[in-house]
Amino acid sequence: MKTGLVSLFIFFHLLSISSAEMSSKVGICYGQLGSNLPSPPESAKLIKSVKAARVKIYDANPDILKSFKNTGIQVSIMVPNEIINNISSNGSLADQWVRTNVLPHYRYTKIRYLLVGNEILSIPDNITWSNLVPAMRKIRSSLKALGIRKIKVGTPLAMDVLQSSFPPSNGTFRSDISGSVMKPMLQFLNRTKSFFFLDAYTYFPWSSDPKNINLDYALLESRNITYTDPVTNLAYTNLFDQMIDAVIFAMKRLGYPNIRIFIGETGWPNGGDFDQIGANIYNAATYNRNIVKKLTSKPSIGTPARPGWVLPSFVFSLFNENQKPGPGTERHFGLFYPNGSKVYEIDLSGETSEEEYKKKPLPKPTNNELYKGKIWCVAAKGANRSELASALSYACTQGNKTCDPIQPGKACSKPDSLVWHASYAFSSYWAQFKRLGGTCYFNKLATQTIKDPSYGSCKFPSVTL
Ligand SMILES: *[C@@H]1O[C@H](CO)[C@@H](O)[C@H](O)[C@H]1NC(C)=O
Ligand SMILES: *[C@@H]1O[C@H](CO)[C@@H](O)[C@H](O)[C@H]1NC(C)=O
Ligand SMILES: *[C@@H]1O[C@H](CO)[C@@H](O)[C@H](O)[C@H]1NC(C)=O
Ligand SMILES: *[C@@H]1O[C@H](CO)[C@@H](O)[C@H](O)[C@H]1NC(C)=O
Ligand SMILES: *[C@@H]1O[C@H](CO)[C@@H](O)[C@H](O)[C@H]1NC(C)=O
Ligand SMILES: *[C@@H]1O[C@H](CO)[C@@H](O)[C@H](O)[C@H]1NC(C)=O
Ligand SMILES: *[C@@H]1O[C@H](CO)[C@@H](O)[C@H](O)[C@H]1NC(C)=O
Ligand SMILES: *[C@@H]1O[C@H](CO)[C@@H](O)[C@H](O)[C@H]1NC(C)=O
Ligand SMILES: *[C@@H]1O[C@H](CO)[C@@H](O)[C@H](O)[C@H]1NC(C)=O
Numbered sequence: 001m002k003t004g005l006v007s008l009f010i011f012f013h014l015l016s017i018s019s020a021e022m023s024s025k026v027g028i029c030y031g032q033l034g035s036n037l038p039s040p041p042e043s044a045k046l047i048k049s050v051k052a053a054r055v056k057i058y059d060a061n062p063d064i065l066k067s068f069k070n071t072g073i074q075v076s077i078m079v080p081n082e083i084i085n086n087i088s089s090n091g092s093l094a095d096q097w098v099r100t101n102v103l104p105h106y107r108y109t110k111i112r113y114l115l116v117g118n119e120i121l122s123i124p125d126n127i128t129w130s131n132l133v134p135a136m137r138k139i140r141s142s143l144k145a146l147g148i149r150k151i152k153v154g155t156p157l158a159m160d161v162l163q164s165s166f167p168p169s170n171g172t173f174r175s176d177i178s179g180s181v182m183k184p185m186l187q188f189l190n191r192t193k194s195f196f197f198l199d200a201y202t203y204f205p206w207s208s209d210p211k212n213i214n215l216d217y218a219l220l221e222s223r224n225i226t227y228t229d230p231v232t233n234l235a236y237t238n239l240f241d242q243m244i245d246a247v248i249f250a251m252k253r254l255g256y257p258n259i260r261i262f263i264g265e266t267g268w269p270n271g272g273d274f275d276q277i278g279a280n281i282y283n284a285a286t287y288n289r290n291i292v293k294k295l296t297s298k299p300s301i302g303t304p305a306r307p308g309w310v311l312p313s314f315v316f317s318l319f320n321e322n323q324k325p326g327p328g329t330e331r332h333f334g335l336f337y338p339n340g341s342k343v344y345e346i347d348l349s350g351e352t353s354e355e356e357y358k359k360k361p362l363p364k365p366t367n368n369e370l371y372k373g374k375i376w377c378v379a380a381k382g383a384n385r386s387e388l389a390s391a392l393s394y395a396c397t398q399g400n401k402t403c404d405p406i407q408p409g410k411a412c413s414k415p416d417s418l419v420w421h422a423s424y425a426f427s428s429y430w431a432q433f434k435r436l437g438g439t440c441y442f443n444k445l446a447t448q449t450i451k452d453p454s455y456g457s458c459k460f461p462s463v464t465l
Helices: 002-022 040-049 062-067 081-088 091-101 126-145 175-191 203-208 239-253 281-296 354-358 385-397 418-436
Strands: 026-030 054-057 074-079 111-116 152-154 156-158 162-164 195-199 260-266 313-316 374-379 446-449
Touching: 026 040, 026 281, 040 062, 054 111, 054 313, 074 081, 081 091, 081 126, 091 126, 111 126, 111 195, 126 152, 126 175, 152 195, 156 260, 162 239, 175 195, 195 239, 203 239, 239 260, 281 313, 281 354, 374 418, 385 418, 418 446
Parallel strands: 026 054, 026 313, 054 074, 074 111, 111 152, 156 195, 195 260, 260 313
Antiparallel strands: 374 446
């Protein structure tokens, strides 16, 4: 009787520990696409300093795994996209991957999630799509064969797996993946009690339609906006919940209403290009503090479709990563600059109060509305000269008379310098192609400016939003 009570107590105690572990704690994504980032041990210190309970890496870098030895921090590792096809049809390759990347670290580093590929269904490669779930199964079998039971296998997916997300009850997976990929995937996640890892950013839908979506609604800052789904009558008070529930309804539609969601990435950019809206430190701090508060609340808040459910999560990202391609926002999701200083105060444990945060005021946002002036596109400082020459030639072959003014004797031919000519060509290209989706990037060689580079009778073409 006595022992029975004791063991019952221990049982409940353990249960509460493990559910607390699964709970509400927020982790961080540790991307490494920067040429100037701190070492793994220094990065681990920064991760502890923001009280992250978990860390997600985009590979299985052994130096990083070693730096989380005996820290108690849960780690998520990733099978690279490139080997999914081979793993899907080769069990010994899966075994080999697990033996090389998991086994040496597993005893000391709390590897708990193994993600197969990164946002595979957003990449236009339907061969890999069809091999994704088979690869997940192979990896899971390899773990099982080695007696490793604590690691959940999943794959992070972006919101573009949905063809419809509004109203949330209308959430539907894309028809090109619904039956062939999503259905078997959900079956796998259900059978293995794993998670649907979802990368969800309210920034993207808001920034592409800031007229119709309220900024505070996207920042989880609104106190008075409610959207009621006409089909379910569920009331939404922020865009994040709407997005999560759209995925929940899509899963339900395929017959899997109970698979848990794990937020694989969420966040808000602290900076971006002149033609981007709302990417600033104020909004980034506001969003991340609000999402941490929501996700760490006790008891759990969940979403309107799943009130009270725990939503484990990773915030993106540890550092501003200067080698990420695409628009400027991509390189500005960090909680830290590469030199290790904080972009803003943030505590992922949710223990820091709003009053505490208010002691260090944030810089006021200056780009919450679209920039109204002219923008030019010029050669970036320190751009590699031979690459710049190629980009110049390329830009000149595009559009109409793009480079005429820099030809000998024309208004923009002098000074006869590579940087000057490339800057003209980039501005001229961008002015013609922006409306067609062209960007001012040229593989890091170009950058936007609001300072008119025109000189004398040479007028640079510009973009207005
Ligand atoms: C996949 O397997 C094929 C055949 O064994 C091999 O030639 C190829 O290099 C492998 N691909 C990768 C990315 O490892
Ligand atoms: C499967 O992977 C193993 C281990 O990498 C390799 O030796 C073998 O050649 C692969 N089999 C096929 C059919 O590619
Ligand atoms: C992949 O896409 C091509 C071209 O759109 C199509 O013909 C093919 O059937 C698709 N394959 C799969 C496995 O979905
Ligand atoms: C629901 O989604 C479908 C596409 O899946 C779309 O055609 C339809 O317009 C959506 N309904 C509403 C009310 O938006
Ligand atoms: C919500 O409150 C803000 C500030 O108090 C106000 O500007 C806005 O008009 C209100 N919106 C609605 C839908 O009531
Ligand atoms: C798996 O599916 C079964 C049958 O639909 C359901 O009862 C169960 O709750 C599901 N489990 C999870 C973890 O989704
Ligand atoms: C770190 O980098 C940021 C951004 O470049 C800069 O503002 C800050 O002053 C730097 N801090 C230190 C300690 O060098
Ligand atoms: C410039 O780029 C070329 C081609 O990518 C490369 O071979 C060269 O090493 C680069 N030069 C410098 C100084 O980085
Ligand atoms: C180039 O000129 C043609 C004919 O006027 C026009 O149809 C086309 O859209 C122009 N191209 C660009 C990129 O503006």
